Amino acid sequence: FKMSMKLRDLIRKVRACKTAAEERAVIAKESAMIRTAIREEQEHYRHRNVAKLLFMHMLGYPTHFGQLECLKLIASPHFPEKRIGYLGMMLLLSEQADVLMLATNSLKNDLNAKNKFVAGLALCTIGNLATSDMSRDLAPEVDKHLKAPTPYLRKKACLAMARCLTKCPDMVDDFVDRVVTLLKDKSHGVLITVVQLMTVVLLVDVQNAEEEGIEDITETPCRVAFLRLVPALVKLLRNLLSMGYSPEHEVGGISDPFLQVQILTVLRLLGTNNEEASEEMNDVLAQVATNTETSKNAGNAILYECVQTIMATESEDSLRVLAVNILGRFLLNRDNNIRYVALNTLARCVEEQKHSGGSVLVASGENANSAASALQRHRTTVVDCLKDPDISIRQRALELIYHLVNQENVEDLTAELLNYLVLCPREHRADICARVLRVVDTYSPDDRWRVDTLITMLTIAGRETSTDVQYATIVYISRSSEDIQAYATHKLLKAIRDDDGTQLGLLEVGIWCIGEFGDFLLNPYSYEIPAKLDEPSSTVSFMQLDAATVVDTVEAVTKRHSCPQTVKERSLTCFAKLSDRYADKADPATLSRLHELIKKNQDSHSLELQLRSCEYDALLNAAKGISTPAGGNKDDDIFGVTTEPGVVSAQVISAAKEALARMPVVDLKVLQRKQAAAHFGEIGMGVVPRTNGTANGAAAKGGDLLDLEDIFSSGAPAAAPVVATETQNGSSAPAAQPAKSDVDLLADIFSASALPSQAAAPPTSMGGVDLFAAPALSQPAAPAVINPMDLFGSPPPPALAASVPLSADPFGS
Amino acid sequence: MISFLLMVNKQGQTRLSSYYEWISMAERVALESEIIRKCLSRSELQCSFLEYRGYKVIYRRYASLFFIVGTKPDAGGEENQENELGMLEFIHTLVETMDKWAGSICELDIMYQLEQVHFLLDEMVMNGYIVETNKSNVLRPIDLMERESYKAENMFR
Numbered sequence: 008f009k010m011s012m013k014l015r016d017l018i019r020k021v022r023a024c025k026t027a028a029e030e031r032a033v034i035a036k037e038s039a040m041i042r043t044a045i046r047e048e049q050e051h052y053r054h055r056n057v058a059k060l061l062f063m064h065m066l067g068y069p070t071h072f073g074q075l076e077c078l079k080l081i082a083s084p085h086f087p088e089k090r091i092g093y094l095g096m097m098l099l100l101s102e103q104a105d106v107l108m109l110a111t112n113s114l115k116n117d118l119n120a121k122n123k124f125v126a127g128l129a130l131c132t133i134g135n136l137a138t139s140d141m142s143r144d145l146a147p148e149v150d151k152h153l154k155a156p157t158p159y160l161r162k163k164a165c166l167a168m169a170r171c172l173t174k175c176p177d178m179v180d181d182f183v184d185r186v187v188t189l190l191k192d193k194s195h196g197v198l199i200t201v202v203q204l205m206t207v208v209l210l211v212d213v214q215n216a217e218e219e220g221i222e223d224i225t226e227t228p229c230r231v232a233f234l235r236l237v238p239a240l241v242k243l244l245r246n247l248l249s250m251g252y253s254p255e256h257e258v259g260g261i262s263d264p265f266l267q268v269q270i271l272t273v274l275r276l277l278g279t280n281n282e283e284a285s286e287e288m289n290d291v292l293a294q295v296a297t298n299t300e301t302s303k304n305a306g307n308a309i310l311y312e313c314v315q316t317i318m319a320t321e322s323e324d325s326l327r328v329l330a331v332n333i334l335g336r337f338l339l340n341r342d343n344n345i346r347y348v349a350l351n352t353l354a355r356c357v358e359e360q361k362h363s364g365g366s367v368l369v370a371s372g373e374n375a376n377s378a379a380s381a382l383q384r385h386r387t388t389v390v391d392c393l394k395d396p397d398i399s400i401r402q403r404a405l406e407l408i409y410h411l412v413n414q415e416n417v418e419d420l421t422a423e424l425l426n427y428l429v430l431c432p433r434e435h436r437a438d439i440c441a442r443v444l445r446v447v448d449t450y451s452p453d454d455r456w457r458v459d460t461l462i463t464m465l466t467i468a469g470r471e472t473s474t475d476v477q478y479a480t481i482v483y484i485s486r487s488s489e490d491i492q493a494y495a496t497h498k499l500l501k502a503i504r505d506d507d508g509t510q511l512g513l514l515e516v517g518i519w520c521i522g523e524f525g526d527f528l529l530n531p532y533s534y535e536i537p538a539k540l541d542e543p544s545s546t547v548s549f550m551q552l553d554a555a556t557v558v559d560t561v562e563a564v565t566k567r568h569s570c571p572q573t574v575k576e577r578s579l580t581c582f583a584k585l586s587d588r589y590a591d592k593a594d595p596a597t598l599s600r601l602h603e604l605i606k607k608n609q610d611s612h613s614l615e616l617q618l619r620s621c622e623y624d625a626l627l628n629a630a631k632g633i634s635t636p637a638g639g640n641k642d643d644d645i646f647g648v649t650t651e652p653g654v655v656s657a658q659v660i661s662a663a664k665e666a667l668a669r670m671p672v673v674d675l676k677v678l679q680r681k682q683a684a685a686h687f688g689e690i691g692m693g694v695v696p697r698t699n700g701t702a703n704g705a706a707a708k709g710g711d712l713l714d715l716e717d718i719f720s721s722g723a724p725a726a727a728p729v730v731a732t733e734t735q736n737g738s739s740a741p742a743a744q745p746a747k748s749d750v751d752l753l754a755d756i757f758s759a760s761a762l763p764s765q766a767a768a769p770p771t772s773m774g775g776v777d778l779f780a781a782p783a784l785s786q787p788a789a790p791a792v793i794n795p796m797d798l799f800g801s802p803p804p805p806a807l808a809a810s811v812p813l814s815a816d817p818f819g820s
Numbered sequence: 821m822i823s824f825l826l827m828v829n830k831q832g833q834t835r836l837s838s839y840y841e842w843i844s845m846a847e848r849v850a851l852e853s854e855i856i857r858k859c860l861s862r863s864e865l866q867c868s869f870l871e872y873r874g875y876k877v878i879y880r881r882y883a884s885l886f887f888i889v890g891t892k893p894d895a896g897g898e899e900n901q902e903n904e905l906g907m908l909e910f911i912h913t914l915v916e917t918m919d920k921w922a923g924s925i926c927e928l929d930i931m932y933q934l935e936q937v938h939f940l941l942d943e944m945v946m947n948g949y950i951v952e953t954n955k956s957n958v959l960r961p962i963d964l965m966e967r968e969s970y971k972a973e974n975m976f977r
Contacts, residue, residue: 058935067849069845085972090965091935094938124968135947166946173895199953206894255954263953265910269950304909312903312906343866344868344904347904348905397867400867
């Protein structure tokens with residue numbers, strides 16, 4: 008019969024362990040001993056063993072074999088055993104434990120014990136553990152203790168009842184009136200617990216009302232009863248404030264701050280959306296706000312709660328001014344905790360105001376007392392918080408800044424946001440970029456700034472930006488004037504040169520721009536930044552570049568190891584376009600170099616690169632009027648360009664040239680509609696009918712041939728396959744549309760989702776691309792062509808049939 | 821309401837843990853180590869509040885021990901309305917109470933008198949809500965119960 012260890016000895020032993028393995032060994036050994044003791048029903052050491060189990064449980068070891076022991080202990084008549092038994096139950100058991108039910112009887116007995124400590128133990132356990140069945144069973148007993156002679160039991164009973172009511176919400180109405188009497192209690196312990204009970208009951212009540220579908224929650228019997236108590240609560244609070252020095256409850260010179268905070272919380276719940284209640288509490292809130300000491304944390308805690316209550320209830324304007332001023336003072340406090348709390352509250356208030364007020368924040372029209380105007384006043388402080396070393400504060404400040412942005416300060420604030428972007432951790436960057444995009448969408452003062460900001464953002468965080476940002480940048484650039492386009496392209500080229508190949512977004516957008524607007528690069532560019540308040544005017548200028556340098560830059564990007572597939576694909580397109588742009592402007596050496604660069608990928612391992620390479624090669628040849636090499640395979644003539652050997656017709660040449668011409672401008676409204684649909688509509692569901700509808704609409708107009716509405720299926724790769732199926736009309740099955748349609752903008756634009764699959768088939772079956780089959784576009788060709796071009800909104804009238812397929816790049820990549 | 825209350829030392833060893841919301845053992849271990857790591861990585865100048873997996877965490881360091889409280893919205897509430905500054909005060913009151921009880925509390929006291937510390941805590945917090953903040957109202961019953969236990973134990977022996 009081994010002497011069992013005392014808990015102390017076990018702790019000492021575990022402490023002495025040098026390694027985790029040693030600790031596990033010690034615990035395992037002791038665990039085994041305890042299990043043996045339990046099996047042998049050694050009553051003597053039950054108390055000690057359970058104590059040891061609690062210790063082992065805290066360390067994280069399994070202790071479920073001890074659960075029944077706890078139950079045996081609580082049935083013991085000896086106080087220390089009971090005590091440890093109940094503690095064991097509270098720590099080792101969860102409310103899901105099956106054995107918990109077995110305790111109900113013991114609990115009932117102990118609740119009725121004469122010894123108040125025993126009753127207290129039972130109440131404590133019920134308060135922490137009761138299940139809904141136990142609650143229903145024991146509630147009447149708990150209720151008796153609400154009227155117990157000693158406050159010791161009353162306060163415990165309050166919270167035990169709170170638990171019972173949370174578990175059995177339907178019992179709420181029965182116990183509402185108990186609260187009324189308890190509020191008059193003298194003991195602060197009882198007061199704080201009964202106020203918390205009220206809070207819990209109110210929340211349960213709201214939940215009940217929601218479940219039963221009651222619209223107006225102000226009419227529930229519970230709430231009506233509690234609303235009648237508002238004056239009593241107000242009186243209680245007032246007494247606390249005017250209480251003289253009472254050593255029992257004061258903390259830092261303030262009497263019972265905990266109780267004050269709890270009362271304010273309950274007042275908030277009662278005063279929300281209730282004019283009458285809010286009026287009743289007006290004075291006392293003002294009193295708290297003005298008289299509370301701010302030098303100690305306790306005082307600030309009360310003020311914090313008070314501000315929240317003022318903001319949430321229907322308080323008078325003067326009160327709101329007070330609250331806002333308090334928040335303003337908090338923001339300037341040196342204590343980080345207080346600033347954090349202020350930022351948090353401001354963000355919440357502004358958020359709520361936005362939702363209820365509905366309108367976007369306009370500082371000028373806003374009520375001077377609102378959180379919004381306070382926010383504007385403290386703008387510099389908030390911006391400073393963005394640079395705080397504490398990350399919690401930085402994040403809160405970030406939230407607030409989004410709310411702060413308006414037409415006047417957008418430039419400054421965006422600059423701050425971009426500064427922050429440089430320093431902020433990777434995980435948060437994507438989110439910030441998305442938000443900056445939204446800011447740019449809504450508040451840009453002019454095109455140049457917009458494009459500028461987006462490019463800067465891509466330079467800083469191109470890697471983390473989503474494709475939305477990239478697409479948006481491209482759209483904005485393409486919609487701008489030629490001047491801005493030139494600026495953008497110059498800027499992008501410079502950025503790419505300076506970049507080390509990591510900013511993927513920048514590369515994608517940049518290479519696209521260079522391809523599209525490469526001709527602008529051959530001219531120098533400069534513009535003047537107008538003089539501002541404290542800065543003289545300055546000029547930003549870019550040198551002109553020669554074609555070779557441009558090609559060099561793009562080539563350098565593709566040569567890097569780290570260059571991803573998509574960038575290489577895009578650069579092929581870029582080279583093809585540059586061939587066209589520089590056709591008359593660059594030296595022949597560069598032009599042939601471009602052609603070579605394209606041909607280089609003819610044997611590439613990547614199917615896509617190979618495809619583009621071959622097709623662009625053929626396209627360039629067609630544009631130059633070069634027919635397939637004499638004696639070459641008929642198969643080399645991908646597009647059936649040459650009907651007679653050695654001759655390429657003029658129409659074909661012009662068709663090829665148009666294929667490479669500038670992309671038409673996207674209709675922004677269509678884009679936004681599409682984006683909205685992508686966000687709300689189910690992917691696939693919303694998209695299909697819509698495109699059909701608007702397609703017909705466009706047909707009716709006859710214009711908007713290049714209604715590129717389906718192009719920017721950003722973020723909805725599934726939309727691409729939908730689009731493909733819609734247009735296929737029976738022609739080759741879409742196959743698995745790669746998500747690349749998401750990334751490859753141009754694939755989207757020309758909805759080549761239809762075509763690559765066709766192209767993948769042996770070259771001869773280039774059904775949809777048979778445009779060049781005959782010198783003249785005959786009508787029969789048109790219908791065949793229309794299928795893939797369905798996207799562009801219409802079976803265009805025959806007269807236009809010629810131009811529709813031509814201007815669209817059927818190669819789609 | 822309070823979801824959990826931890827006392828963890830700087831080496832990451834938990835000296836006391838009290839959960840008012842049942843979490844599985846594996847999750848507890850993970851939670852405790854994550855949170856203490858976060859607390860340790862913060863400097864004195866940073867604020868005492870963190871967010872961790874939906875919990876609003878308030879912590880404070882006293883000598884070698886971190887007192888960590890995790891809060892969640894009340895049942896039925898959607899937003900966590902817990903007053904962080906108030907919780908800081910409460911942690912301080914708890915430490916002062918323990919200090920008075922032990923006559924200058926230190927980590928070893930908590931380690932070797934684990935049950936008594938739990939009893940003390942149970943007098944102040946029940947089911948995640950505050951029961952009593954007045955030190956004497958907490959310590960008097962503790963004292964009486966100790967005496968009763970002592971008597972009973974002697975009889976028992």
